[in-house]
Amino acid sequence: MQSVRFPRSRAEAIACDAEDPLAEARAHFNLPDDVTYLVGHSLGPPAMSALEALRRVGEHDWATGLVGSWNAAGWIDLPTVVGARVARLIGVPPTAVSVCDSVSINLFKLAGALLSSGTVARRIIVENGEFPTDQYILERLSTLQQADFVRADPGAGLDSLSGGGILVRSLVDYRTAAIADVKAVEQAAQRQGAVVIWDLSHATGIVDLRLEAWGARYAVGCSYKYLNGGPGAPAFLYVHPDHVDVLQTPLAGWLGHARPFAFEPTYDPADGVSRFVAGTPPILSLATFNGALDVFDGLSLRHLHDKAQALGDLCLAAFDRLGLETSSPPIGHPRGGHVTLRHPDGYAISRALAEQGYQTDFRPRDTIRFGMSPLFLRYVDVWDMSEALEDILLTRAYEDPRFAVKSKVT
Incomplete structure (x- = not known):
């Protein structure tokens, strides 16, 4: 087991964000203000350095260097x-x-x-x-x-x-x-x-x-x-x-x-x-x-994994408080960068979360995956998501028929 600290209140989540050695990495990503992106385990968001590299290779290397860029670039x-x-x-x-x-x-x-x-x-x-x-x-x-x-x-x-x-x-x-x-x-x-x-x-x-x-x-x-x-x-x-x-x-x-x-x-x-x-x-x-x-560049892989663990523990603690089932290793045990929630209405719940700006993904038959990407996610983001999840479950908002309509990509 690992002894990685995770917050037990929203105030503690904000404090953890203030102390986060990876906090500056968030500035490398230009994410929408109304989206909390919990799908980095499936498709990571674009870093500004990635988009700049794409512009450079397209608008300069390819557009002006042409075939010579195989060597020059x-x-x-x-x-x-x-x-x-x-x-x-x-x-x-x-x-x-x-x-x-x-x-x-x-x-x-x-x-x-x-x-x-x-x-x-x-x-x-x-x-x-x-x-x-x-x-x-x-x-x-x-x-x-x-x-x-x-x-x-x-x-x-x-x-x-x-x-x-x-x-x-x-x-x-x-x-x-x-x-x-x-x-x-x-x-x-x-x-x-x-x-x-x-x-x-x-x-x-x-x-x-x-x-x-x-x-x-x-x-x-x-x-x-x-x-x-x-x-x-x-x-x-x-x-x-x-x-x-x-x-x-x-x-x-x-x-x-x-x-x-x-x-x-x-x-x-x-x-x-x-x-x-x-x-x-x-x-x-x-x-x-x-x-x-x-x-x-310059980041510690240990810091990345430790923060992912702490974010995941925070999420699992919320599942436990709400009486929800997970198939992920429990709090304090090593895991990768996502945690899972198992629920018979998992797809509808994931769609209801998305409507409130919390993007997750779903895997059959009953699994919602929450990606805990440490480069851009904050502790307070995960805390707020857990409160939104609680409200969706208590109000049974996910039972609205529109949330049962499946997209090609889930």
């Missing part, structure tokens, strides 16, 4: 330049990360490369509670590679490692926000001759990650949640330098070639993790993501 090197900045946030060497493609494609490439390497048993293991895209990609890959596909019960992935293979696991559960014990999982996998690919999508930018120190060798992750890279921003891929040179990506793309501008007819992989770059980097979104990372 350093576009060609962005996957590794931005990868080095991500590497600091996940605790690995700066040359071990490349920013490219999507989480789904990176997972396909990395798991496929491991299956073909001959270094692990041809088995892929995924738990039924994992994020859906991970399950879909891995099942299809196992079919294409004629590898065994094992669906484990939630929490039982490690029990399936006795036969070796590849376990894919989220470091932070996308529904509950429970945090995996990376070091223990890695040690268990290595005893069985197995490997783990970590999905860091709900962990990067919110958890004080130390992957190399914990023994993690492979990971993928997205950039549009706590890293605020923008909708559809490119993902990243990590391979420990000691293992990368034996891996061959199943998607051998042009810019993963050792000499892409030699235009050779056969594939020769680039050194290091750059071999996993498949297609042309999406420069507009990659440059935007690079600008978003400016917000993290």
Whole structure:
């Protein structure tokens, strides 16, 4: 358990905001005055540095530099330049990360490369509670590679490692926000001759990650949640330098070639993790993501996680006071950057909150997720949201039929 202080009154919330070492980070975001944004775990808001980078790359580099900007503006090197900045946030060497493609494609490439390497048993293991895209990609890959596909019960992935293979696991559960014990999982996998690919999508930018120190060798992750890279921003891929040179990506793309501008007819992989770059980097979104990372310069990852914990504890205390159910780790226990409320009318409640300016998201069947992004959320914001939630429940305002109408994106 952790002993992170959280406020017990609105006055204490205001006092915590006054003492917050991250308080100045809020000024980097231009959020609407009438919105409390509790969805940073799903899509982070734009930092002004990200929007400025987008304007610069569009209006200057592309508009005036044209094709010459691949050299003059350093576009060609962005996957590794931005990868080095991500590497600091996940605790690995700066040359071990490349920013490219999507989480789904990176997972396909990395798991496929491991299956073909001959270094692990041809088995892929995924738990039924994992994020859906991970399950879909891995099942299809196992079919294409004629590898065994094992669906484990939630929490039982490690029990399936006795036969070796590849376990894919989220470091932070996308529904509950429970945090995996990376070091223990890695040690268990290595005893069985197995490997783990970590999905860091709900962990990067919110958890004080130390992957190399914990023994993690492979990971993928997205950039549009706590890293605020923008909708559809490119993902990243990590391979420990000691293992990368034996891996061959199943998607051998042009810019993963050792000499892409030699235009050779056969594939020769680039050194290091750059071999996993498949297609042309999406420069507009990659440059935007690079600008978003400016917000993290000089910040302590421990401060980020501590504040997220305290905000989450504050929210959970309100749920407890109101007699509400959560599936998240309880107050004082480590978790990622969101907390959950379970209610049979969860969707309608989330819509009623949104009407009052408190944006959340909903996951079937009954889960509202509240993102506790520490860069821009204040303690008083979470306190006021809890009071709005109490009023919605007491008045049963969520029973208005308009709140039951579902949008495509929830």
